[in-house]
Amino acid sequence: MARRAISLLPQWSSRVFSLELDGASFYFSLQEKHRGGGEVPRVFRGVQPCDRCYSVLVCSSDRIRQAKFYWELKDKLLRDLPPDCDVSPMSSFLPNVKDSLISGFFLKDSSQSSDRLLRDLIRHDPVLVCSYLRGGDGQLWTQHLWSGPDSQRSQQQYYVVPSEAPECHPATLNIINSDVFYSFEEAREVMRKCGDIIPEAASVMELLPSRAEARGKPDFPVIVIEGLDATGKTTLTESLRDSLGATLLRSPPQCLSPLRARFDREPPLIRRAFYALGNYITAEQVSQQGMKTPVIVDRFWHSTAAYAIATAVSGPVCNLPAEGSEVYRWPSDLLQPSLVVVLTLDPEERRRRLRDRGQGKTEEEQELDHNQLFRLKVEEAYRRISGPACVTVDAGPSADQVLQQVQLLIRGKCHL
Structure with missing residues (x-):
């Protein structure tokens, strides 16, 4: 299921990610190679060393199923995740490309107990899960796509960098x-x-x-x-x-x-x-x-x-x-x-x-x-x-x- 979800999202490295947190929008994008310098995206600045961060994006070729699953996913996450796991709305899109928006959630878990639930999700459900890891210097963050329930990280990693707010709000694309x-x-x-x-x-x-x-x-x-x-x-x-x-x-x-x-x-x-x-x-x-x-x-x-x-x-x-x-x-x-x-x-x-x-x-x-x-x-x-x-x-x-x-x-x- 995870591989199928990835196949539905070409141009992955060109996507911008939007996170809604405390009434504000935060944006970041990806780079295939580290180009040195740069700053930590604002959404990761308050992350503690013990926190684990994930994104769960809902993507399916059947938009009825996609809409239904997304609508039910938040309740599932809030019900099944530990109380100290923060869940925030998130989306991913190609700037100025109509119908490119996919929605999901960003998880910040200090209990480090989300892995089992996320592995179960990608086994059967139309989701794409990514984990975010901090580099040794605390400044560099990388994104890792999960390729399957038994292999949490794919071979491909991307460097996470700040991104400017798009000219048009991403929701308008869909x-x-x-x-x-x-x-x-x-x-x-x-x-x-x-x-x-x-x-x-x-x-x-x-x-x-x-x-x-x-x-x-x-x-x-x-x-x-x-x-x-x-x-x-x-x-x-x-x-x-x-x-x-x-x-x-x-x-x-x-x-x-x-x-x-x-x-x-x-x-x-x-x-x-x-x-x-x-x-x-x-x-x-x-x-x-x-x-x-x-x-x-x-x-x-x-x-x-x-x-x-x-x-x-x-x-x-x-x-x-x-x-x-x-x-x-x-x-x-x-x-x-x-x-x-x-x-x-x-x-x-x-x-x-x-x-x-x-x-x-x-x-x-x-x-x-x-x-x-x-x-x-x-x-x-x-x-x-x-x-x-x-x-x-x-x-x-x-x-x-x-x-x-x-x-x-x-x-x-x-x-x-």
Whole structure:
């Protein structure tokens, strides 16, 4: 298994490694020959002489299996490793090469008892294990690939050297059709391949349209209302439905509600495909209803993409893909609304409303509630999505005032 994992990763010595530790990113790269001088990569500076360091990277030609195993690996490591073993997120990538990112974990073990678990992992599982050894002078570090359970080190060793942060955050290399889906066929293919391991995937497949296509706009306008929880979306969408004589739809659609809890437990690749397909089911409903009445949609692709991008890209807002990046483009085969309004609200007021509601929240909404940085990334991702872009409306005033402001936007943009 280890040899197969290595064969999936050509250009090993050209890879850069990223380690997330205490909210910061540390980078190092490899050299096949020691060139003298240089400094110790920052991630190794605090390592004590008794510590052993390892990386465990998940790599498989089957990306469903890879996603599932990575999602379960952290729990396995935390459960089976000794308490004094530190486990941190880690990744490896080829700079500026799409889909080159592989994820895993960095282990620092002072008990020196990780070897047996790691040997068991490479015996059967889609992982590549490396150990890191300190040179006699304490300055030089080398990386050794494990070639098999009975031979912990391969003949090849690499010298570990510091590396500059890449121009683009490494997570952005794998966003397209993994964290955010831009095609019905790509999302459907993930769901189809899940059929053997997730019985509920068959139920999702039965609800899908036979195909998606970039249809022209329906006869009546389609208005999407976006925003974080507790910004007043439900009140506004219901008021617009009544005042415009419109049809109100939601994404994810009601038909997927019984399945959401099941897919929320899955790794991002599968969970994001599920929600992406929900947008295509909603689009089919919009196309039908939009021939008869205006349509109001409570959340759509903007939410799906903004939350996924903010979750995938760790660190500060500046780590997000640059404005104008292709990750913010609207899927070419997904119906485009006539107007997208995103409601914004002062964070303290939003938290107060959430407390008053006392309702259960998704994991991502819980993250929004206590993590200001995550909220800022979601809001910035909303702002950068194009085709169509969002129009921002302050949801702080009374519900009637917000309704009047949005009605003015609709009259100006949609001529209703």
